[in-house]
Amino acid sequence: MKIALAQMHVVPMELEKNLQTMLRMIDDAKQQHADVVVFPELCISGYLLSDQWLNRQFCQDLMQYNERLLEASRGITLIYGNICEIPSNEAGGFHPNKDGRSRLYNAAYVMHDGAYAKRPESTEFILPEGIHPKALLPNYRFFDDQRYFFSLVDVAQDFAVPVHTLAQPFVIPTAGGDVKIGVEVCEDLWCKDYRIQGESVNVSKYLIQNGAEMLVNISASPWTFHKNDARDRRLQFLKAEIEQADLQFVPFYYTNNVGAQNNGKNIITFDGDTSAYNHNGQLAANSAKPFRQTLLLVDHEAIHDMRVGRSETDKIAQKYQAIVTGLRHIPELLGWQEDPKFVIGLSGGVDSALVACLLKLAFGAENVWTVNMPTQYNSSKTKDAAAWISKKLGVRHIVVPIQTLVEEQMSVFAQLDASCESPDWMRKLSDENIQAKIRGTSILSNIAGRYGRMFTNNGNKVEIALGYATLYGDVGGVIAPIGDLTKAEVFDMVRYLNRQVFKDEVIPESLLPDDQFRFTEEAIAPSAELRDAQIDPMKFGYHCQLLEACTSFQKVTAEDVMGWYLQGCLAKKLNMDEALIPRWGIDDPGTFMQDLEWFYDGIRKSVFKRIQSPPIVLTSPSAYGFDIRESQLPNYQGEKYQQLKQQVLAMQQYSEQA
Known part of the structure; x- marks a missing residue:
């Protein structure tokens, strides 16, 4: 099985342009015989949109792009990020966002061969088919997810079910048989300091407990110096917690976007660092093209024996690249x-x-x-x-x-x-x-x-x-x-x-x-x-x-x-x-x-x-x-x-x- 990780240049608010980029990269992945192609978080819209997320018509327009991507998923498994709006009269009754508006998820979408992917355990009475909401919503620095979105943890509290029961992998048919893919969104990787009853909200662990044979994280994670090393350390934390629960770690695929976005007072750059980690949580493959759009192909069957090192320029060189990227935004x-x-x-x-x-x-x-x-x-x-x-x-x-x-x-x-x-x-x-x-x-x-x-x-x-x-x-x-x-x-x-x-x-x-x-x-x-x-x-x-x-x-x-x-x-x-x-x-x-x-x-x-x-x-x-x-x-x-x-x-x- 080949995994194509699309380190995509996301342009905020350019929905059609982003879709066309995705379609080209999907075609590229198909031509290289990839079985799965993975795109970043909120890759159709951009991530840092501030109160544009409160524009209901904009959100409805975004949802319409899912149908076009559903058609593009024929012959391949497609994983990408988009919002998911749940009108208040659905989801089993009146279930609004915390602000009273229609419920809005920052979600991962999973599609296969023109249809939404299914889970082995039915959660469709709570979550729409083929989507997995972000579990952890950052509320620090310039992140404002909690202002706009409803999390998987919020859903669990609303429906009075343990959050780990909602973290179900998707079943994906392949030539070698069905594969269970656990999907998470950005901050779900940074779970160490999110706690429920004294334990970290480790979505990766929940997914593996529920049968995931591989994990995919779709991100819109801004660049800072040594951020790559921080991600590597987080993978080791996940692995340690998972093994403490008498579980085996599984290959972990991470896709991040490139380009720049802004919140009105800061221009924030994204360097990508799209990566794959093997069963030991070690870096197995990396885009090695910071700030540049690229498609990284990984052979899933060979990942256990793969290992690469990191090559990183010094701080001033990286800051120079970040500023020039920000200016070009x-x-x-x-x-x-x-x-x-x-x-x-x-x-x-x-x-x-x-x-x-x-x-x-x-x-x-x-x-x-x-x-x-x-x-x-x-x-x-x-x-x-x-x-x-x-x-x-x-x-x-x-x-x-x-x-x-x-x-x-x-x-x-x-x-x-x-x-x-x-x-x-x-x-x-x-x-x-x-x-x-x-x-x-x-x-x-x-x-x-x-x-x-x-x-x-x-x-x-x-x-x-x-x-x-x-x-x-x-x-x-x-x-x-x-x-x-x-x-x-x-x-x-x-x-x-x-x-x-x-x-x-x-x-x-x-x-x-x-x-x-x-x-x-x-x-x-x-x-x-x-x-x-x-x-x-x-x-x-x-x-x-x-x-x-x-x-x-x-x-x-x-x-x-x-x-x-x-x-x-x-x-x-x-x-x-x-x-x-x-x-x-x-x-x-x-x-x-x-x-x-x-x-x-x-x-x-x-x-x-x-x-x-x-x-x-x-x-x-x-x-x-x-x-x-x-x-x-x-x-x-x-x-x-x-x-x-x-x-x-x-x-x-x-x-x-x-």
Whole structure:
């Protein structure tokens, strides 16, 4: 028996396009004599559709595609993901969704030779023929399945039956006799932390208990670094639990989609990693083509002896691929057939330089303009760097001096200042921000509107976190390509592009620091260039790792950081070079405490900017946008915080312990 795993590029809301992709891949599978072809979760519609799932007509339209796929299943077994809507007057009476609407399943469909597949145990009085609902609905990060769908666990509770009785395999006729295939959907693989009566809701175990001879998991599982290793570990967890129940593990086939989808505030990429695992839960076959559509054929009879290793590029290389994939999603997001055109505010600094390179690589030089908008504070170094980068990329470079516009606006406010009171520091800050607002609102947004282009937000994750950006100035645009990269990662990605992608110094080395984030006198240190001798206030490297910790999935608090400082393990816990501690002066407890409060307070105070920011391409396990959900709240410091603070301030000096 041959299994064809379709690692499919799913385009959200392009139902007909996705169907045609499926039909082509089904034909390909048939030509290669596959017995079973497996597609990803919600592959007709896309997965991240937000409240589009509440559009009943859309759901009914989706259901109609099942009939066309039923016809395509002639001569083959077809497994794929789609919604299943159960009107409230069916399913044995009034059984609505939890919101009172018609019941909606995120389901796997199983068809064979033009008919819906059957189960050995009849569950049709509860579940429709040929469909298996997702059992576990994720409700964390940007996942909202519980908002829209009814789960297999919910069904079991509704009908007062044990959930394991509903996890029945499908009986599939083959040339060698009937085969029982257990089918599950995405999160059902990640069952370790879902519990009923103290035990994990292990759908794989239930299916094997009920006679499954092989397992199929259809997924829409987003990319994050080391996600593949995490899946491998989950397979070993499943195997261990199954063997503890005196059962034998069976071959496990995993199909995931590629491409990018979005939730309005994040663009989320899918790398595929479509795989097959043998009887020992070991990786037996893998697509080995991340982010690319492909059909993986596996000989089921030979899988017991199959074993492959993993080959994975480093983190920065993968993040680069994820960002470019996310950018290329923009035409799909808009329903365009042609590539979008961009205009980038190119300051001559490293962030905008990286964005320009990424857009050129994603869409070509012909679709990218760069604009340098100097005032009296912009150095010849940054202006020359902007021109250098644009020339190397082969993009059109425009210089629009804005000093005259700044002076005209300043004269207006000088008259207002005569009759309106404000603190001196506030006026100075406003004077600086006028420059940023002219660049973003008056120049870039108008170039974009006038010449049919989009403009970008060039902020990195540290700037976005601390609010080191001007609302209606550099906080604007249609997308933030590097908004989930720390400054340290920005430097690393620039080095990667120069050395591995361009194999040329496209971005000047003068924009890069040494390994302690120091800049020589000839180099160009990060600066907003809104006043004389301005330097970015962040402690690069240290603040980067601190931000990664406090925005991680299991978030680190200020109390945690103070505890590490008291224990002498700050560098170890933050996974950074301990030489950065004296480099930034935080071996002095007073400086450390002052900086820590500035850092956390800056994040809290900047929520209002982030909720008005453009979508961020997700590259970390926890990104600003909709991954991290924030409210505007007052500061809170509990008793433990105050106790730890006093202990830190009582220290003489910090020393990292071996």
